[in-house]
Amino acid sequence: MSKESFAVPEENYYTKDHEWALVEENIVTVGITTFAQNQLGEVVYVELPDEGSKVSQNEDFGVIESVKAASDLIAPVSGTITEVNSSLTEDPSLINDDPMNQGWLIRVEMDTEKELANLIRASEYRKFIEKK
Amino acid sequence: MENSDSKSSAYVPQKTALYEAHKKAQGQIVDFSGWLLPIRYTSITKEHKQVRNHVGLFDVSHMGDIRIKGSQALETLQWLTSNDVSELTAGRAQYNLFISKDGYIVDDLIIYCLEQNNDYLLCVNASNTQKDFDWISKNNKGANLVNESDKWSLLALQGPKASALLSQVFKQKDWCNTNTFDVYLLDFQGSEIIVARTGYTGEWGVEIFIANHKALALWEILEKKGAQPTGLGARDTLRLEMKFSLYGHEIDENTHPYEAGLGWVVKANKKDFLGKKALARLAEAQKTNPQRKLVGFKLLDRAIPRQGYKCLDNAGQEIGLVTSGTMSPTLGEGVGIGYVKPEHSKIGSEFLLSIRGRQTRAIVVKTPFINL
Numbered sequence: 012m013s014k015e016s017f018a019v020p021e022e023n024y025y026t027k028d029h030e031w032a033l034v035e036e037n038i039v040t041v042g043i044t045t046f047a048q049n050q051l052g053e054v055v056y057v058e059l060p061d062e063g064s065k066v067s068q069n070e071d072f073g074v075i076e077s078v079k080a081a082s083d084l085i086a087p088v089s090g091t092i093t094e095v096n097s098s099l100t101e102d103p104s105l106i107n108d109d110p111m112n113q114g115w116l117i118r119v120e121m122d123t124e125k126e127l128a129n130l131i132r133a134s135e136y137r138k139f140i141e142k143k
Numbered sequence: 144m145e146n147s148d149s150k151s152s153a154y155v156p157q158k159t160a161l162y163e164a165h166k167k168a169q170g171q172i173v174d175f176s177g178w179l180l181p182i183r184y185t186s187i188t189k190e191h192k193q194v195r196n197h198v199g200l201f202d203v204s205h206m207g208d209i210r211i212k213g214s215q216a217l218e219t220l221q222w223l224t225s226n227d228v229s230e231l232t233a234g235r236a237q238y239n240l241f242i243s244k245d246g247y248i249v250d251d252l253i254i255y256c257l258e259q260n261n262d263y264l265l266c267v268n269a270s271n272t273q274k275d276f277d278w279i280s281k282n283n284k285g286a287n288l289v290n291e292s293d294k295w296s297l298l299a300l301q302g303p304k305a306s307a308l309l310s311q312v313f314k315q316k317d318w319c320n321t322n323t324f325d326v327y328l329l330d331f332q333g334s335e336i337i338v339a340r341t342g343y344t345g346e347w348g349v350e351i352f353i354a355n356h357k358a359l360a361l362w363e364i365l366e367k368k369g370a371q372p373t374g375l376g377a378r379d380t381l382r383l384e385m386k387f388s389l390y391g392h393e394i395d396e397n398t399h400p401y402e403a404g405l406g407w408v409v410k411a412n413k414k415d416f417l418g419k420k421a422l423a424r425l426a427e428a429q430k431t432n433p434q435r436k437l438v439g440f441k442l443l444d445r446a447i448p449r450q451g452y453k454c455l456d457n458a459g460q461e462i463g464l465v466t467s468g469t470m471s472p473t474l475g476e477g478v479g480i481g482y483v484k485p486e487h488s489k490i491g492s493e494f495l496l497s498i499r500g501r502q503t504r505a506i507v508v509k510t511p512f513i514n515l
Binding site for chain 1: 171182183186187188191376379380445446447449469470472477499
């Protein structure tokens with residue numbers, strides 16, 4: 012799969028840990044990017060925190076596992092989890108099939124907009140994965 | 144900030160003769176013990192199931208090959224290993240262990256007998272090749288010793304359909320009537336190859352030693368006949384389902400055969416060999432006062448065990464350590480291998496795994512994990 016074909020929608024924020032963050036008012040939906048799921052291979056298990064728990068920017072909030080290895084999920088923003096994608100318990104492969112949409116992981120009520128300054132935008136993320 | 148650029152100009156990972164074939168088949172290449180090899184082509188689960196149900200083709204050319212010849216070859220091997228190499232006639236192979244003076248495992252290996260007493264090919268773990276060669280050199284009883292790792296490529300063909308496929312390519316043998324650990328010398332396009340009934344998957348299969356310049360031709364023929372390229376990721380899940388040990392996980396320089404369930408590889412009555420006395424003491428200790436035992440276990444809660452996870456009892460006390468673990472593609476459950484204190488080692492014993500601070504339930508099960 013050529014890197015050019017990895018979807019990197021403009022409206023999202025991104026991190027160098029290959030997460031995407033869609034900001035709608037103060038609610039941020041978080042997932043891993045198409046590039047990330049391709050690198051990971053088949054996702055067989057996802058561990059996500061409970062609704063109501065707190066996450067901190069740059070700290071791990073869960074784990075995503077392929078057959079081969081476990082990878083930490085890193086929170087792009089600090090806040091309180093309002094929703095967790097429960098479909099992933101039964102069907103973790105959603106992350107491979109539709110990582111940017113139906114494979115979303117958590118929704119976070121953001122503590123402060125200021126933290127968005129630490130994230131990158133689509134063009135910078137595209138450049139980042141091109142180098143990999 | 145992570146710096147992923149290697150500043151060392153001396154380190155260059157090696158490529159096998161099949162590297163271009165892996166790229167062509169869209170293999171996801173990783174650095175594996177200094178070798179560029181595919182962890183998968185499509186998906187580990189898919190490739191794993193193909194081996195269990197049809198036939199898979201592996202490039203394991205990174206394994207080390209050590210040739211030992213001459214009138215002192217057998218004596219040298221007998222001195223350094225736990226199994227009885229004199230049992231091997233030409234055309235037979237055996238699983239064996241290099242044992243240290245203190246009875247611990249230096250490496251596990253397969254010894255292929257090409258000529259009884261006089262000519263043996265050893266296949267050792269890739270990461271231990273130099274260590275093993277130096278080890279044999281240091282303890283050599285006068286045998287002719289050559290590191291032939293650069294000379295051989297190694298292909299593994301494994302799966303229930305492997306014998307039928309092999310029969311199409313090598314018609315001169317009745318493959319269905321061969322035995323595990325048989326070794327055959329055959330011709331392939333004018334080059335002598337070694338075809339052995341060995342493997343690391345639990346399925347019917349062969350491993351083929353072939354000159355590097357012929358490896359690609361053989362790979363392509365087998366692929367054309369229907370063998371599916373299979374990566375190292377599936378190789379690991381396949382061996383794990385069989386509870387085959389992997390050096391660096393279940394066995395290492397701090398483990399002895401008896402705690403690892405490899406007592407059967409020790410021929411205690413063999414004439415004096417390195418570590419013989421120590422092994423006898425360790426055997427007795429494992430019988431009367433075992434410290435730990437290697438067991439296979441399944442997870443009762445949805446999770447995946449991994450090397451290094453701690454095993455706990457119900458009071459939260461540490462009782463062991465996971466040596467290998469994965470999501471079993473055949474079973475769809477988390478399965479693992481690990482060392483636990485003997486009182487927790489009976490089949491049906493339950494214990495806990497500490498996974499990222501959470502306690503997950505596990506149960507000791509009979510192994511292999513799957514029925515073939």
